[in-house]
Amino acid sequence: MKRTIIRKHVFMILFRVEFHNLSEMKEQELLYLDRIEDITAKERDYVAERADKVIELLPQIDAKLDEISKGWKLDRLGKVELAILRLGIFEMDFDEDIPTNVALNEAVELAKTFGGDTSPSFINGVLGKLIEEEKEEKEEE
Template structure:
């Protein structure tokens, strides 16, 4: 499984975790893991959501679940960083999709040295476009830009515009 797909699965589980108390979330993770590792040809397959049971390996599930738990462990700090860098919003009032994406990206930017800041921001914006509202992508991008400036991280260079072939 590639990093983009793992990030998307992490986003889904982190999003889901907001709706369960800590003790109930462990049961949900266990049930999700069982569905995720189902053989795509299993008899139950037609009765579950299409994206479940697609053969996510145990190693990937461990990476995903470990990252969700790490984010949850740093949630107070992550939310403080977000709250300090938004105008007119607080995490308590944000759309859950946008908040989850910001939490994931801030975790990667602050705590995961293996992922370049530019990649975290770009992937967060893509997740926001896919799962959020039409304004989510620009909202997430703006908040993350303020956060990296506040953290003293050099803003990633923008990719050069694609040249159009001569006609």
């Protein structure tokens, strides 16, 4: 299974976070994974592991998102955009296997598929701002 497909499945699980208590997310994850056809046990475990990592890091991810999206409270964001941004920030800041530019491009592609007309530019703007701020922080060190 390609990373793009894995990413889509992780996004679909993360999208459920806003509709359920975190204590219910493991059950929701299993319900979702049971519906995927043609998935190997290894792929299933990998998707679950990635979703679990993002959900575990939600406090740090949301704090970072809150910091860079000044003027936009998280509860004002669309649920699709919020799930995409959470996944994008996870991939950019917590997953060393994915280059930052790939994480940004894949987040924009998810926004094109699942979001509204303005979602891709919004996602690009927020994650682009994160990249710029982190670049400036490194230069100051």
